[in-house]
Amino acid sequence: MQRKRQARAHPSTSLEQRQSKASMLPKFDLTDPKASLSLLEDVTTNVKQIQDSILEAVLSRNAHTEYLKGFLNGQVDKQSFKKNVPVVTYEDIKPYIGRIANGEAADLICDRPISLFVMSSGTSGGIQNLIPLTTEEGEQRIFFGSLYRSLLYKYVEGIREGKALTFYFVNPESETRSGILVRTMITCILKSVNKTNSSLWDRLQISPHVISTCEDTTQSMYCQLLCGLLQRDNVARLGAPFASVFLRVIKFLEDHWQELCSNIRTGRLSDWITDAQCVSGIGKFLTAPNPDLASLIEQECSKPSWEAIVTRIWPKAKCVEAVVTGSMAQYIPLLEFYGGGLPLISSWYGSSECFIGVNVNPLCKPSDVSYTIIPSMGYFEFLEVKKDQKEAGRDPIENHVVVDLVDVKIGHDYEPVVTTFSGLYRYRVGDVLRVTGFYNNSPHFRFVGRQKVVLSLHMANTYEEDLLKAVANAKLLLEPHDLMLMEFTSRVDSSSFVGHYVLYWELGSKVKDAKLEPNRDVMEECCFTVEKYLDPLYRKERKKDKNIGPLEIKVVKPGAFDELMNFFLSRGSSVSQYKTPRSVTSEEAVKILEANVVSEFLSQETPSWGIHHELHHSR
Structure with a gap:
C-alpha cells in the first residue's frame, strides 16, 4: 500500500494533476482492522519516502499561493523550503487567516477551498486560534481514527x-x-x-x-x-x-x-x-x-x-x-x-493543527505512554528544546536546530513543527515531546508538556512540565489521609512587595460525604514539597534576598473548578476539549477562585537551591 514517490510538479501543473500527487493516507475500509494494521506497518516503515513525498506534494500544489510564493519564488525543492520558509507561530499567519475569514480567496495559503476553520480549545495555549482545514484533510482525520481503533481490537x-x-x-x-x-x-x-x-x-x-x-x-x-x-x-x-x-x-x-x-x-x-x-x-x-x-x-x-x-x-x-x-x-x-x-488507554496524540501520532502499545502503563508518528498526516520537523535554554528563558528558535522526523535522537526533547496540505507551513505546535524509541522506522514520542512558561516571577520561569512534576510529588502526601487532589491551577501574586506563587487546590475524599478538613501540617508540607521540586532557579531566588516569597496553597470548595470551567465555556471553549489552565491570569477567573477559598497554607521552610533534578519524581 506504499505510495510511490512522485516526480516534482512544476507550479503551473493543472489543479487536477497536483491533486493526484497528494501522498496522504490511502483510503481503506474503516471496518477492516486488518487493512488498518497493514497500513500502519507500511507507513511506519517507509517513513523517509513518505515524508519526502508529503513535502513534495504540498509544495507542488501550493507553491503558487501568496504565502509560499513570497518565500520560494517558484522553487519547490526541499532545500529551498528549509532555507527560505521561516518557522512560525500563529501570530505570524494570523493576518492571512483573517483575510480569508473576511472573504479573500483561500489561495492566499492553500490550493483548494478552506471548508472550515477549526477553533482550538484555547485552554492549553491560552488563546483560541482559527486553524484552516480542507475537506480532504478532514477526511484524513477520520481514517487516522481507524488506525488507533484497530490497535485496541488487536491488544484488548x-x-x-x-x-x-x-x-x-x-x-x-x-x-x-x-x-x-x-x-x-x-x-x-x-x-x-x-x-x-x-x-x-x-x-x-x-x-x-x-x-x-x-x-x-x-x-x-x-x-x-x-x-x-x-x-x-x-x-x-x-x-x-x-x-x-x-x-x-x-x-x-x-x-x-x-x-x-x-x-x-x-x-x-x-x-x-x-x-x-x-x-x-x-x-x-x-x-x-x-x-x-x-x-x-x-x-x-x-x-x-x-x-x-x-x-x-x-x-x-x-x-x-x-x-x-x-x-x-x-x-x-x-x-x-x-x-x-x-486499563487506562491513551490512544492518540494530535491537535487542532494536525493529527500526529498513535499509541501502538495501548496496554502500557499510563506513565509509559509514547505516541508513534504517522508520517502520512503532514510533513514533520522538530525544533530541539534544551533544558539549559528553557531555564535561561531563551526561545530555542534562536539556534535554528530544526531536524527532520527521521533524524530525531532518543532521549532528546523537541517541539513539533508541522506543514500541512491545508495551509500551515513550518508551524510551531507549542508542545514538548521526548523521543523514547522507534516503531519500525517511525519515532515514538512521550508528551512532556507545553513549551510555555506558566508562572514567572523575578528571574524564575516555571514551565508546565516542572509544575506538574512538583504537584505530582506533593499530592502523594494526601493519600494516607484518604484525600485526593481533584483539580488545581496556579497564579503569581504580585500584590505584596515580595511576590509568590499561589496554587488553588480542590480536594476530594475517598469516602463519600466525608468532611474535607485537611491537616495544616500536611498542607504546609505540600507547599514545601512543591517548592522543593521546582527548578533550581526558582529555589535560588526563593533563598536569595527573599526575591520570592513562600509558596501558598489555597483550598477551594468542591465545585469551584466547575465554575471556572463554565466561565471559560462562556467565552467559547468546548466541553469536549476543555482543559483546566495550569495558570490563570484573567481577573474574572481569579475572582471565581478567590470567592471559593476555604483555607490557606504557606510553605514554612525554604528549599535548598542545590537540590538536583534527579530528585524529580518521574511521571
Missing part, C-alpha cells in the same frame, strides 16, 4: 464483544464574515457522520449520534449516561477525549444517579429533557419500566465509597480510553480510583 481482548460508551459533546458552530464554518475539532468529527457512515457509528457506539450531537451539553450528558446504564451489559469500553472530561461525567453521575434510576424504574424520561434530539435518541432504549436494573444501580451508587464504580456499574468494560498524558497525567490516580483496575 474482548473489546469487540460490545460497544463504546464514549462521551462526546459538540459546540454551537459559527461562521466567519465570509461564511466559512467555525467548529471545534470534536464538533467537526461528530458532524462529519452522515448517511454513508452512520452505520459505522451505530456499530461502534452505545449512544445514538443524535444525542452526542445535541448542543445542550447537560441534556446530552444525562442522556448519554442513561443510554449507558440501560445498555450496561453491552458496554465494552468507556471513555472521553480527555481524562478530565471523563471525570466530569463521573461527577455528573454522582450528582444525578438517583434521577437516572427513577427514569429507569418508571420507564419515563425526566420532564426537563426537552431537546428533540435527546428525546428521539433515548426513545428506542427507554421503552418500559425496569425496576430490577434501577435497584441494581442504586445499590452500587449508594455505597459509602465510589471506588471502582465504573467496573461495578459496567462489569463487562475492558478499558477506559482517554488522553492521560501531559497535563492530563494528574488525573491518573482519580481514574484508577474510579476505574477499579481497568
